[in-house]
Amino acid sequence: MKKQRILLALLGLLVGWGGAGMAHASGVTFQVTDNPGSWFECTASDSKTKAGCVHDVLGEATVGKSLSVIQRGESITFQSRASHHGSTANTIHTVVSLIYPTPASTPTEKFTTMPFDTDLDVGTRSAPIIPNELGLHVFFCDIHPYMFAAVIVVPVNHNLTNGTLFPLDLGNTVDLHKIVLETLPGLPTASDLALRLVHTFFIITNPANWQQYPVSDTPIKYWTPAYPSVPVVAHVTGGGTVPANLDELLRGYFGEGGPTVANANAPYLKQLLAPVPPAAPGVGQVWVDTQFEMMSEKTKPGTATAVDATTFNVVRKVGLPSINMNNPHNMWTDKDQTVIYQTQWFDTKLAVFNRSSGQFVRNIEVGAAPAHVMTRTNNDQVHVSQNGDNNIRELDSLAAGNGFLRDIPMQTDPDESAHPHAHWMSHDGSMMVTPNADTENSTLFHFPSNSIKSLTPVGHFPIATGMMPDSSKYYVANFLDSSISVIRISGGIATVKTTINLLEGYAVPGQYDVLSPTVAPIGGLPIQTPVSPDGKYAIVANTLAAKILVIDTTTDKVVASLACDAGCHGAQFGAKKGGGYYAYVSSKFSNRMIVVDPNNGSDAAIVGSVLLTATGTTVIDGSVSKYAGMGGQGVLPIPLVYNGWVQNLPEEWKDQLTAKQKNPFPSAH
Numbered sequence: 001m002k003k004q005r006i007l008l009a010l011l012g013l014l015v016g017w018g019g020a021g022m023a024h025a026s027g028v029t030f031q032v033t034d035n036p037g038s039w040f041e042c043t044a045s046d047s048k049t050k051a052g053c054v055h056d057v058l059g060e061a062t063v064g065k066s067l068s069v070i071q072r073g074e075s076i077t078f079q080s081r082a083s084h085h086g087s088t089a090n091t092i093h094t095v096v097s098l099i100y101p102t103p104a105s106t107p108t109e110k111f112t113t114m115p116f117d118t119d120l121d122v123g124t125r126s127a128p129i130i131p132n133e134l135g136l137h138v139f140f141c142d143i144h145p146y147m148f149a150a151v152i153v154v155p156v157n158h159n160l161t162n163g164t165l166f167p168l169d170l171g172n173t174v175d176l177h178k179i180v181l182e183t184l185p186g187l188p189t190a191s192d193l194a195l196r197l198v199h200t201f202f203i204i205t206n207p208a209n210w211q212q213y214p215v216s217d218t219p220i221k222y223w224t225p226a227y228p229s230v231p232v233v234a235h236v237t238g239g240g241t242v243p244a245n246l247d248e249l250l251r252g253y254f255g256e257g258g259p260t261v262a263n264a265n266a267p268y269l270k271q272l273l274a275p276v277p278p279a280a281p282g283v284g285q286v287w288v289d290t291q292f293e294m295m296s297e298k299t300k301p302g303t304a305t306a307v308d309a310t311t312f313n314v315v316r317k318v319g320l321p322s323i324n325m326n327n328p329h330n331m332w333t334d335k336d337q338t339v340i341y342q343t344q345w346f347d348t349k350l351a352v353f354n355r356s357s358g359q360f361v362r363n364i365e366v367g368a369a370p371a372h373v374m375t376r377t378n379n380d381q382v383h384v385s386q387n388g389d390n391n392i393r394e395l396d397s398l399a400a401g402n403g404f405l406r407d408i409p410m411q412t413d414p415d416e417s418a419h420p421h422a423h424w425m426s427h428d429g430s431m432m433v434t435p436n437a438d439t440e441n442s443t444l445f446h447f448p449s450n451s452i453k454s455l456t457p458v459g460h461f462p463i464a465t466g467m468m469p470d471s472s473k474y475y476v477a478n479f480l481d482s483s484i485s486v487i488r489i490s491g492g493i494a495t496v497k498t499t500i501n502l503l504e505g506y507a508v509p510g511q512y513d514v515l516s517p518t519v520a521p522i523g524g525l526p527i528q529t530p531v532s533p534d535g536k537y538a539i540v541a542n543t544l545a546a547k548i549l550v551i552d553t554t555t556d557k558v559v560a561s562l563a564c565d566a567g568c569h570g571a572q573f574g575a576k577k578g579g580g581y582y583a584y585v586s587s588k589f590s591n592r593m594i595v596v597d598p599n600n601g602s603d604a605a606i607v608g609s610v611l612l613t614a615t616g617t618t619v620i621d622g623s624v625s626k627y628a629g630m631g632g633q634g635v636l637p638i639p640l641v642y643n644g645w646v647q648n649l650p651e652e653w654k655d656q657l658t659a660k661q662k663n664p665f666p667s668a669h
């Protein structure tokens, strides 16, 4: 849409603003949904304020559905409706301030104090939030941290009819709750980190901006993300301003070029090259949760996609329309590699299906927002994290029935809830470690003594863990403050050995400046961080800077950085045929999987990638209707080759591995 048309459209819809609509309490409502991109969907609370949802004016393809503009004094309400055309929320969500204007004054009673933080159970709505400060407010769910809603607060009576709506002022400085707040309260809105986060918001919440890789390079396909073409003002340190068209500002800043950016030309655009698989085959299969892929036979998003690791063809997709499988997030398998355990993160259930046939086996209630699942090597029990609660649910091997054994609390204080996300089990099945997003610590649970041995403080929003093959050490990815806690286990007790800061510069370590783009950060917003079966390196998927980082486990330093896709998320190791390993990496806002050969760590290389869309030979239990191959999250290579699991494999799988792969870390006892 051309800028003039957008302004005319806004003019048409904003006439109500400051008029009759202001006579009574008004504002916008964000509806919680399970729908990719628009998890917090802006809807009007009444027709008078419809213009508050920006997509009603600019169109969904331009801005997604999660951006609104309100006048100071208007309210923001979050609602989790029980039933509405597949917009049903099936589990707990939260509404938490991620970015908000630095408070200039203490709000009077009418206004809401920031940062805001509330739980949103199914069928409830939040109290109306009335921001005191003008400028940019971003809220997120701190269970599902890519559910975003943004609100720009403008002065009372600012609208188009009197010519005062534009430029939209993002505000002087913002506080980034838990990101850099302690070290730098009040980050200018034109600073590098603030712009990176604004950019991230528009990539995540607008599916039109996702990276859709093509089947072939004819014709050449470019990634051309677009942003609202409206005048804005951002502020630099010391009070100066950067007035700009938002679309041109972001495209220019991030080198995305495009026809509307002055002086930009095609070389600035990122070409989306048709994925070319690795030349050397892997062993077995790789399952990827294409969590956003939709089927016409069901209302909830998500499929599990199986790639044959010997040919890198997509051989199967399992969407389970019969149970309306909802946002499949992470997987594991039993010791015989017979079934796939599949968490449904926006729900309360674990689905089980047959790996070879794709046949549905059962759907089991496991608690609030189940995120990750793993087995114990000594008994094949299944452990599922309740990301919206305090426990890890323990199940038997699910040969029959619902398998319920017990809920294991990850936090002993009855007033606290751990919200564990991606746990990891030790090679001998004796220990389990969790990253507790809400309590910002990591639990070390010891099964033989049935007790929590350590609650180790880590960074902000710990989200994933990975453990050494002898359980001597583990890595915790701290999502919000962009760090990795390296935790040593000695005598059954966990202590922090060191912390790796992913907001350092890569070329010049320590030189990343949140204010300027001179040196890019090495990573940021890290998620999965598995350790290779031979214990040589950990791989970290970073979503902010879209990087795959390799950490050498002998030095605990980052030794390699590789380009990833938007929303870089999942990583797991699988066997490479003839010896060694591949790290398979998924990205939420891309339709391909990246294959990394870690080699010796510092010489790690991307050796290929695999398009995750169905082909003519893919066996599928429904028809893909939208977001084909998108939403890469959990990754599960078959067979399991981690130390402890690999020794339990049936002979038919062991026969495909080298002697070293069958016993990857001989010194573990």
Ligand SMILES: [Cu+2]
Binding pocket: 092, 093, 094, 141, 142, 143, 144, 147
């Ligand atoms: Cu959520």
